[in-house]
Amino acid sequence: MSTxxxxxxxxxxxxxxxxxxxxxxxxxxxxxxxxxxxVVTGISAGLALALLRSAGIRPLNWLIxxxxxxxxxxxxxxxxxxxxxxxxxxxxxxxxFVSTWLSLAFVLMAFSEEIFWAGIxxxxxxxxxxxxxTGLSFGQTLxxxxxxxxxxxxxxxxxxxxxxxxxxxxxxxxxxxxxILGQASSAMSNSYNPSPxxxxxxxxxxxxxxxxxxxxxxxxxxxxxx
Amino acid sequence: MRVALNGPxxxxxxxxxxxxxxxxxxxxxxxxxxRELVFVIGPSGSGKSTLLRCLNRLEEPSSGSVVVDxxxxxxxxxxxxxxxxxxxxxxxxxxxxxxxxxxxNVTLALRLVAGKSRGEAEALGRAALERVGLxxxxxxxxxxxxxxxxxxxxxxxxxALEPRVMLFDEPTSALDPELVGSVLEVMxxxxxxxxxxxxxxHEMGFARNAxxxxxxxDEGAIVEEGPPAAIFERPAHERTRAFIGQIQRH
Numbered sequence: 001m002s003t004x005x006x007x008x009x010x011x012x013x014x015x016x017x018x019x020x021x022x023x024x025x026x027x028x029x030x031x032x033x034x035x036x037x038x039v040v041t042g043i044s045a046g047l048a049l050a051l052l053r054s055a056g057i058r059p060l061n062w063l064i065x066x067x068x069x070x071x072x073x074x075x076x077x078x079x080x081x082x083x084x085x086x087x088x089x090x091x092x093x094x095x096x097f098v099s100t101w102l103s104l105a106f107v108l109m110a111f112s113e114e115i116f117w118a119g120i121x122x123x124x125x126x127x128x129x130x131x132x133x134t135g136l137s138f139g140q141t142l143x144x145x146x147x148x149x150x151x152x153x154x155x156x157x158x159x160x161x162x163x164x165x166x167x168x169x170x171x172x173x174x175x176x177x178x179x180i181l182g183q184a185s186s187a188m189s190n191s192y193n194p195s196p197x198x199x200x201x202x203x204x205x206x207x208x209x210x211x212x213x214x215x216x217x218x219x220x221x222x223x224x225x226x
Numbered sequence: 227m228r229v230a231l232n233g234p235x236x237x238x239x240x241x242x243x244x245x246x247x248x249x250x251x252x253x254x255x256x257x258x259x260x261r262e263l264v265f266v267i268g269p270s271g272s273g274k275s276t277l278l279r280c281l282n283r284l285e286e287p288s289s290g291s292v293v294v295d296x297x298x299x300x301x302x303x304x305x306x307x308x309x310x311x312x313x314x315x316x317x318x319x320x321x322x323x324x325x326x327x328x329x330x331n332v333t334l335a336l337r338l339v340a341g342k343s344r345g346e347a348e349a350l351g352r353a354a355l356e357r358v359g360l361x362x363x364x365x366x367x368x369x370x371x372x373x374x375x376x377x378x379x380x381x382x383x384x385x386a387l388e389p390r391v392m393l394f395d396e397p398t399s400a401l402d403p404e405l406v407g408s409v410l411e412v413m414x415x416x417x418x419x420x421x422x423x424x425x426x427x428h429e430m431g432f433a434r435n436a437x438x439x440x441x442x443x444d445e446g447a448i449v450e451e452g453p454p455a456a457i458f459e460r461p462a463h464e465r466t467r468a469f470i471g472q473i474q475r476h
Contacts, residue, residue, distance in 0.1 A: 124319075124321070126317060126321035127321060127323065129315075129321065130321035130322070130323075130380070131334075131335075132284065132307075133282055133284060133310055133314075133315040134310065134311070134334070134339060134384065134387060135307045135308065135309075135310040135311040135335055136307065136339060144338065148325045149323075149324065149325055
């Protein structure tokens with residue numbers, strides 16, 4: 001047996017791969033569900049917080065900054081573990097799936113709030129003044145004039161952050177979520193062969209590579225000539 | 227609240243403005259009649275721009291009163307967004323919305339504030355662009371326009387709302403010299419149409435042949451005012467003389 005054959009036997013074992021393909025595929029479905037939930041709720045909550053913050057109500061802003069800084073500082077895995085093992089003590093018993101979703105959504109919310117906020121504040125004051133001088137209200141100015149420009153500035157850092165945090169769905173394996181990595185590692189221990197892990201890696205690539213490419217497309221779409 | 231129907235269209239009295247410890251406006255009185263073009267000149271930091279911005283309440287005066295077209299601008303019960311529709315403003319740095327076309331810039335407030343339908347707003351917007359000579363640039367974004375064209379779009383954005391008064395805050399200061407003329411041309415046409423205008427600017431030539439009255443400000447107060455010929459040829463105050471001497475040396 002050549003070195004290559006031994007390598008293939010170990011990491012690309014067709015029998016093992018064939019056997020565990022359905023498990024990996026069901027993991028893909030779970031990962032997609034989790035990722036979509038995290039992205040939609042995390043970014044909407046982040047945007048909502050940034051909009052609230054722009055209203056400039058002091059005590060509310062301190063609260064927002066406090067929450068945001070908390071979730072930006074904690075490693076996502078710590079948040080997952082805290083929610084999964086901590087909340088049952090408060091009478092709530094979220095599943096691993098819900099714990100992972102909530103944790104990653106909070107973390108994405110925190111980072112996207114900061115990114116949106118940075119975008120909003122970097123829009124020139126003259127834009128506010130021009131819009132307000134024509135009679136637009138604060139809210140109309142924010143929505144029609146400032147936010148579209150803030151989005152343009154926010155999109156590159158936002159897509160990066162979103163991809164990084166969404167890949168964190170793999171952390172769910174720690175609290176028994178049957179997503180890709182969870183399925184791959186249990187298949188690996190059942191088969192005494194790491195081939196399922198290679199399938200898992202491939203599944204992540206198939207899933208996230210298009211997202212990365214789409215992000216690049218969105219970034220160019222949202223750029224405009226000054 | 228409507229205060230007076232006759233009399234000056236802009237009536238600012240004893241306007242004070244503090245920025246922290248800085249006393250920027252020290253009791254300025256400015257009355258402007260309908261169809262009048264008032265030119266405000268003065269050294270930088272004299273408070274001319276702040277005065278202008280107090281008239282549409284972009285700056286909140288610390289005390290005093292501002293009545294524009296019979297509306298008390300400082301009354302908390304005044305619908306400020308509605309009142310601002312009557313006061314057009316043009317800024318030094320144009321402040322066009324970069325993510326919209328020229329037409330989009332002009333129609334935004336028509337739709338959102340004046341409540342026009344998209345079709346009506348576009349017709350009015352095109353008419354306004356026509357008035358500043360840019361009907362053929364309606365679909366261009368600000369990035370595709372020269373500085374002079376951008377400033378004319380900004381003027382169109384303001385006049386499309388049919389304001390009673392137009393405020394110009396150094397409208398040509400950010401422009402290359404060869405582009406200044408086109409903006410002054412539009413301002414002259416606007417004046418001929420009977421628009422009441424208050425202009426903060428260093429374009430003394432324009433002041434000389436278009437202004438009804440020139441107001442000289444220094445250190446937050448009006449030092450003197452009068453017809454352009456009087457202010458430029460026979461200034462009464464030493465400070466006015468010094469300022470005009472300096473301007474004309476260049």
